[in-house]
Amino acid sequence: MTRVELHSVGKRYPARGRSGSETTAVDGVTLEVASGEIHAVIGYSGAGKSTLLRLVNGLERATSGRVIIDGEDITGYSEGQLRAVRSRIGMIFQQFNLFHSKTVAKNVEYPLAVSGTPRAERAGRVRELLEFVGLADHADFHIEQLSGGQKQRVGIARALATNPGLLLADEATSALDPDTSREVLQLLSRVNSELGITILLITHEMDVVREIAQRVTVMEGGRAVEQGEVFEVFSNPQTDTTRRFVSTALPTEPSATHLRELREKHRGKLVTLTFRDGSADQPVVFQTLADRGVGVSIVHGGITDVGGRSFGKLTLELIGEGLQVEHAIAALAQHAELEVLA
Numbered sequence: 358m359t360r361v362e363l364h365s366v367g368k369r370y371p372a373r374g375r376s377g378s379e380t381t382a383v384d385g386v387t388l389e390v391a392s393g394e395i396h397a398v399i400g401y402s403g404a405g406k407s408t409l410l411r412l413v414n415g416l417e418r419a420t421s422g423r424v425i426i427d428g429e430d431i432t433g434y435s436e437g438q439l440r441a442v443r444s445r446i447g448m449i450f451q452q453f454n455l456f457h458s459k460t461v462a463k464n465v466e467y468p469l470a471v472s473g474t475p476r477a478e479r480a481g482r483v484r485e486l487l488e489f490v491g492l493a494d495h496a497d498f499h500i501e502q503l504s505g506g507q508k509q510r511v512g513i514a515r516a517l518a519t520n521p522g523l524l525l526a527d528e529a530t531s532a533l534d535p536d537t538s539r540e541v542l543q544l545l546s547r548v549n550s551e552l553g554i555t556i557l558l559i560t561h562e563m564d565v566v567r568e569i570a571q572r573v574t575v576m577e578g579g580r581a582v583e584q585g586e587v588f589e590v591f592s593n594p595q596t597d598t599t600r601r602f603v604s605t606a607l608p609t610e611p612s613a614t615h616l617r618e619l620r621e622k623h624r625g626k627l628v629t630l631t632f633r634d635g636s637a638d639q640p641v642v643f644q645t646l647a648d649r650g651v652g653v654s655i656v657h658g659g660i661t662d663v664g665g666r667s668f669g670k671l672t673l674e675l676i677g678e679g680l681q682v683e684h685a686i687a688a689l690a691q692h693a694e695l696e697v698l699a
């Protein structure tokens with residue numbers, strides 16, 4: 358298990374050509390990945406995620422701030438010292454980066470050979486790794502005979518070969534279809550829970566974060582704009598960037614256009630209730646409406662799982678006499694976070 362700390366880390370790239378200007382890829386990011394946690398960094402293209410990951414394994418050098426791995430400040434390390442650090446860190450990639458001319462077993466064996474593991478020990482370790490990722494019967498296959506999901510399993514087995522304490526995942530499921538992506542994410546969860554390996558992953562997909570991460574950092578323009586437990590960050594987004602990610606995967610309020618369409622179909626009062634991990638009790642909400650003789654239909658939204666906790670927004674149409682509905686709204690507001698849609 359490995360702990361990662363970034364303290365005000367920055368990475369500037371010098372200008373290219375005479376007319377070019379300097380690029381600040383990472384701009385003063387402070388981030389702590391606790392030992393044994395799965396931490397996701399989410400951001401749109403160009404936010405600085407890949408650069409951040411490469412700063413952690415020393416493939417890029419910070420131009421400001423400090424990078425600390427297990428209490429060891431690696432910021433000023435020589436290339437030789439960084440190689441030793443990298444040997445304790447596994448990495449997987451969106452495009453898998455496997456050797457196509459080698460078999461599955463040879464791909465997994467490669468880092469063992471490079472690290473000087475005696476030949477006699479390698480076969481057993483390769484078998485163990487392939488069993489862990491569910492590919493024991495594919496040892497002699499060539500890479501081109503595998504599906505995308507199987508290729509990423511090989512990538513994971515290879516990354517685990519030298520027993521790293523930290524796994525870096527660079528858009529590991531972005532090239533996969535949703536079902537395969539979920540299987541690979543489940544495998545990564547097992548890497549974390551059964552082998553105790555800390556995982557730092559970067560992604561532009563909200564579902565990836567929601568499914569496996571405990572903590573998340575949202576990046577924009579090289580900066581960490583939000584950070585915290587997945588549930589806290591996504592159930593209460595503070596920036597437009599986070600709100601945009603949330604709207605791709607979690608139930609939201611209807612957009613302005615959708616609200617106009619809803620208005621045409623529904624004549625009653627429209628309200629949105631937010632359910633935040635037990636903060637509002639659905640039976641109480643519906644009972645409150647029934648007690649006041651107010652009819653209800655759900656017109657938009659849903660309840661879902663975020664970081665293992667429930668979160669949702671339901672837009673309801675309340676049907677009844679004007680005053681009756683007003684009283685029901687006042688009563689509901691006692692039990693739930695409620696917004697009357699204008």
Ligand SMILES: Nc1ncnc2c1ncn2[C@@H]1O[C@H](COP(=O)(O)OP(=O)(O)OP(=O)(O)O)[C@@H](O)[C@H]1O
Nearest residue numbers: 370380381382400401402403404405406407408409
């Ligand atoms: N070697 C480099 N030289 C100059 N600029 C770079 C270099 N690497 C990255 N950049 C710039 O730094 C910024 C952040 O890039 P980075 O690849 O880290 O973002 P990202 O969030 O990973 O995006 P993507 O998912 O598209 O790779 C971009 O503006 C990019 O053009």
